[in-house]
Amino acid sequence: MKANLKYNICWLILMVAGFYLMNALILVGVIDSFLENMVVTIGINIILAVGLNLVIGFAGQFSLGHAGFMAVGAYATSIMISKTPTAGVFYLSIIVGVIIAIIAALIVGIPTLRLRGDYLAIATMGAAEIIRIIINNMKMTNGPSGMFNIPQFATWPVVYIMVCVTTIIVVNFIHSRGGRAALAVREDEIAADSMGINVFKWKLAAFVIGAATAAVAGSMQASYVQTIAPNNFNIMESIAILIIVVLGGVGSITGSFVAATILGIVDAALQSFGALRMVIYALVLILIMIFKPSGIMGAKELSFKRLFNPKSRKAGAKS
Amino acid sequence: MTTLLNVEDLIKNFGGLTAVSDVNMHLNDDELVALIGPNGAGKTTLFNLLTGVIVPSSGSITFRGSDGLIPLNGMKAYKIANLGMARTFQNIRLFKELTVLDNVLIAMTANYRENFVQSVFRLPKFYKTEARIRQEAIELLKIFDMQDDLDQLAKNLPYGTQRRLEIVRGLATKPKILFLDEPAAGMNPEETADLTRLIQQVQHDFHITVLLIEHDMSLVMNLASRIYVLDHGSLLAEGTPKEIQNNDAVIKAYLGEEA
Amino acid sequence: MTTVFQQLINGLSLGSIYALLALGYTMVYGIIKLINFAHGDIYMLGAFWGYYTINFWHFNFIFALLSAMVVCAAAGVVIEYFAYRPLRHAPRITALITAIGVSYFLENGMSYLYGADTRNFPQVIKQVNYDLWGVRVSNIQILILVTACLLMVLLQLIIKKTKMGRAMRAVSVDPDAAELVGININRTISFTFALGSSMAGAAGVLIGLYYNSIDPLMGMTPGIKAFVAAVVGGIGSVPGASLGGFLIGLLETAVQSLGFSAYKDAAVYLVLIIILLVLPAGIFGKNVKEKV
Numbered sequence: 001m002k003a004n005l006k007y008n009i010c011w012l013i014l015m016v017a018g019f020y021l022m023n024a025l026i027l028v029g030v031i032d033s034f035l036e037n038m039v040v041t042i043g044i045n046i047i048l049a050v051g052l053n054l055v056i057g058f059a060g061q062f063s064l065g066h067a068g069f070m071a072v073g074a075y076a077t078s079i080m081i082s083k084t085p086t087a088g089v090f091y092l093s094i095i096v097g098v099i100i101a102i103i104a105a106l107i108v109g110i111p112t113l114r115l116r117g118d119y120l121a122i123a124t125m126g127a128a129e130i131i132r133i134i135i136n137n138m139k140m141t142n143g144p145s146g147m148f149n150i151p152q153f154a155t156w157p158v159v160y161i162m163v164c165v166t167t168i169i170v171v172n173f174i175h176s177r178g179g180r181a182a183l184a185v186r187e188d189e190i191a192a193d194s195m196g197i198n199v200f201k202w203k204l205a206a207f208v209i210g211a212a213t214a215a216v217a218g219s220m221q222a223s224y225v226q227t228i229a230p231n232n233f234n235i236m237e238s239i240a241i242l243i244i245v246v247l248g249g250v251g252s253i254t255g256s257f258v259a260a261t262i263l264g265i266v267d268a269a270l271q272s273f274g275a276l277r278m279v280i281y282a283l284v285l286i287l288i289m290i291f292k293p294s295g296i297m298g299a300k301e302l303s304f305k306r307l308f309n310p311k312s313r314k315a316g317a318k319s
Numbered sequence: 320m321t322t323l324l325n326v327e328d329l330i331k332n333f334g335g336l337t338a339v340s341d342v343n344m345h346l347n348d349d350e351l352v353a354l355i356g357p358n359g360a361g362k363t364t365l366f367n368l369l370t371g372v373i374v375p376s377s378g379s380i381t382f383r384g385s386d387g388l389i390p391l392n393g394m395k396a397y398k399i400a401n402l403g404m405a406r407t408f409q410n411i412r413l414f415k416e417l418t419v420l421d422n423v424l425i426a427m428t429a430n431y432r433e434n435f436v437q438s439v440f441r442l443p444k445f446y447k448t449e450a451r452i453r454q455e456a457i458e459l460l461k462i463f464d465m466q467d468d469l470d471q472l473a474k475n476l477p478y479g480t481q482r483r484l485e486i487v488r489g490l491a492t493k494p495k496i497l498f499l500d501e502p503a504a505g506m507n508p509e510e511t512a513d514l515t516r517l518i519q520q521v522q523h524d525f526h527i528t529v530l531l532i533e534h535d536m537s538l539v540m541n542l543a544s545r546i547y548v549l550d551h552g553s554l555l556a557e558g559t560p561k562e563i564q565n566n567d568a569v570i571k572a573y574l575g576e577e578a
Numbered sequence: 579m580t581t582v583f584q585q586l587i588n589g590l591s592l593g594s595i596y597a598l599l600a601l602g603y604t605m606v607y608g609i610i611k612l613i614n615f616a617h618g619d620i621y622m623l624g625a626f627w628g629y630y631t632i633n634f635w636h637f638n639f640i641f642a643l644l645s646a647m648v649v650c651a652a653a654g655v656v657i658e659y660f661a662y663r664p665l666r667h668a669p670r671i672t673a674l675i676t677a678i679g680v681s682y683f684l685e686n687g688m689s690y691l692y693g694a695d696t697r698n699f700p701q702v703i704k705q706v707n708y709d710l711w712g713v714r715v716s717n718i719q720i721l722i723l724v725t726a727c728l729l730m731v732l733l734q735l736i737i738k739k740t741k742m743g744r745a746m747r748a749v750s751v752d753p754d755a756a757e758l759v760g761i762n763i764n765r766t767i768s769f770t771f772a773l774g775s776s777m778a779g780a781a782g783v784l785i786g787l788y789y790n791s792i793d794p795l796m797g798m799t800p801g802i803k804a805f806v807a808a809v810v811g812g813i814g815s816v817p818g819a820s821l822g823g824f825l826i827g828l829l830e831t832a833v834q835s836l837g838f839s840a841y842k843d844a845a846v847y848l849v850l851i852i853i854l855l856v857l858p859a860g861i862f863g864k865n866v867k868e869k870v
């Protein structure tokens with residue numbers, strides 16, 4: 001109990017310190033609007049990657065439809081705050097987005113989560129595309145041309161807090177009864193089943209939590225960038241999130257943070273390279289995969305428990 | 320002495336192959352029964368049928384629950400497990416990339432509750448529950464002398480220890496019946512003797528029923544109060560160790576193969 | 579009635595392109611369990627090769643088609659050698675990301691070197707439309723169908739009748755056992771990539787003729803559709819890929835002709851999901867259950 005409190009306080013200090021560091025850097029002008037944009041993009045990508053990592057890395061379900069749920073959140077927020085641009089409605093819209101994303105995840109997950117591996121990937125990809133095509137053809141969403149001038153409520157502090165909240169939810173879920181059940185499903189479905197674990201229920205739980213966090217990221221994206229179009233949420237976006245997860249390490253939340261940050265910085269640094277940028281990006285991606293096949297962090301996590309007790313062999317729990 | 324599990328006319332076909340054919344058997348409260356038979360006799364298949372991993376082609380399996388008889392045919396494996404049936408696997412199926420402690424905690428999933436809000440916001444109740452079940456898990460591991468391996472990954476354990484962890488994991492589900500599929504396979508004589516003692520102790524202390532598949536005859540004869548002999552999917556004989564040792568059909572089936 | 583036949587012809591033409599592409603996905607998946615994301619970009623390379631050789635070297639159609647097949651086969655082998663072979667024993671998701679990297683590399687490399695704009699594919703064969711009982715069929719459509727079917731028959735013969743084909747089947751069933759009986763795994767996998775990529779190259783030239791426009795990103799959508807086709811047919815199954823390709827092509831045209839063209843991709847994915855729910859391993863795929 002005491003020890004847990006110590007680690008929790010460490011994480012809290014880290015989060016608060018990060019916030020004030022960012023604040024200070026903006027005040028003294030080290031972080032300009034270009035860099036702020038980079039940091040916020042990284043933050044949104046962290047939310048997306050952490051949620052997808054829960055589904056792929058911890059529950060072991062290969063989903064390729066993350067962008068579809070992101071779209072749900074993005075459009076819920078855009079539509080609601082374009083009508084009523086108040087902070088209250090903005091926060092309400094996040095909740096509405098999350099609820100719709102959960103419903104969508106249930107509709108998609110209940111039939112498809114009985115599929116395995118690549119078949120699940122391709123089915124969830126299809127489902128996400130269906131969501132996107134529906135949005136593409138709706139009046140309320142303004143069809144293919146998307147929505148503009150969305151009021152900006154998602155400033156960097158809001159995004160920062162959302163990164164912390166979603167990560168805490170996901171990490172704490174992983175290190176609880178449900179998360180352990182999901183891990184068992186990843187490791188061996190038949191053994192989990194025989195140990196009394198409702199395999200389908202925990203797969204679905206992880207999938208739904210992942211979808212809910214994706215919706216939050218979508219809300220942030222829509223209200224920070226202020227314009228969205230259905231094409232922002234296509235297969236390529238799902239793949240971009242997958243790349244962060246695999247690059248960081250499947251099953252490492254720390255890895256998702258690191259990879260999202262590195263890719264965000266690389267992307268910003270390559271802005272001036274024009275058309276060559278994506279070629280370099282592609283090469284870097286291939287090389288990292290060849291030389292570090294398990295991703296930057298493997299399945300390792302940053303852990304205060306381990307920092308304080310270097311002898312402990314446990315790969316660490318964030319809590 | 321009452322019947323806990325009753326199996327009638329159980330049949331399983333795989334395509335043209337009848338792996339289990341017309342098996343009738345029963346397990347009583349608080350007894351240790353062995354299931355023997357040559358390789359390919361259908362013992363593991365029978366376990367799979369009883370624990371719901373595969374569905375019988377025909378026949379019935381009935382379990383005596385706290386409020387009446389429950390037919391298990393076609394029931395999902397996890398529901399059967401939650402009624403009080405646990406098993407180990409002939410080809411060890413631990414959660415390899417997880418720690419010893421997590422392996423055991425996972426098996427306890429159905430026996431405690433944590434609600435989402437408690438765990439996600441780390442309310443005091445969460446830490447209390449975690450501490451309690453962790454203690455329970457450690458107590459179980461102590462019986463099998465594994466309390467020092469809590470943070471080891473299951474895949475890094477020596478082979479014999481992995482088999483023992485499978486038993487602990489089974490016990491952690493709080494079963495009424497424990498199915499052990501060749502728990503001593505690949506162990507040296509010393510380990511086997513150790514395990515024999517443990518199985519006996521656990522069966523006695525926890526008042527559970529154990530159905531044991533084993534090839535080591537001395538282990539079987541020492542432990543079991545009754546023995547079922549399976550051959551080519553059918554029951555060849557049933558009886559006490561003494562009766563089985565003197566059963567002509569069994570002797571023929573076992574010796575006949577070598578002669 | 580004539581419109582039904584009209585759509586049938588259109589659907590079959592489109593479907594044969596998907597089928598040619600799907601064959602490459604299915605063969606590669608069958609042998610190394612990799613979703614070769616870069617396969618659609620090989621098809622783009624084929625189309626560009628056709629474009630350049632016809633325009634600047636004045637190749638005729640047959641020559642452009644055959645040379646595109648050879649060049650794409652080589653490209654497939656090179657990509658496998660450098661990008662996928664080092665990862666043969668890595669987690670499968672790693673290889674998948676590498677394939678995505680290769681895809682990005684080809685798409686953006688082409689954009690960088692030759693520009694991202696769309697260009698008109700040279701009309702190496704003049705389009706002639708025939709009117710068969712009210713159904714309009716172009717010589718290009720007939721050419722696509724005939725070429726695609728010929729190639730599929732040829733592929734089937736190679737897989738069923740040649741030593742290399744037998745090796746491919748052996749490796750896809752059990753690579754370790756195949757190696758034990760003396761099959762050269764690396765050569766077999768290279769050969770598989772060569773075969774699949776040559777089909778994609780042919781499809782690229784054919785689509786250039788049919789749609790008359792090409793660009794560096796042209797492989798993305800048909801690539802994904804063709805993969806869906808391979809999954810629908812049962813990934814790993816060669817006849818399944820052909821069938822899936824034609825099915826998807828027909829479905830798309832049907833939905834389009836009913837006036838729902840905005841939903842044609844949604845229909846494809848919906849059918850995909852429904853087929854997988856009924857047949858979790860596709861139409862011709864075997865659903866192997868794990869033995870406990």
Ligand SMILES: Nc1ncnc2c1ncn2[C@@H]1O[C@H](COP(=O)(O)OP(=O)(O)O)[C@@H](O)[C@H]1O
Pocket residue numbers: 333336338356357358359360361362363364365868869870
């Ligand atoms: N899932 C399955 N599919 C097909 N045949 C099976 C399957 N499981 C077991 N068998 C066959 O059933 C027979 C009995 O096997 P098993 O129950 O494992 O025997 P034992 O455990 O007594 O050695 C064997 O011939 C085996 O090949």
Ligand SMILES: [Mg+2]
Pocket residue numbers: 362363364409
């Ligand atoms: Mg067996």
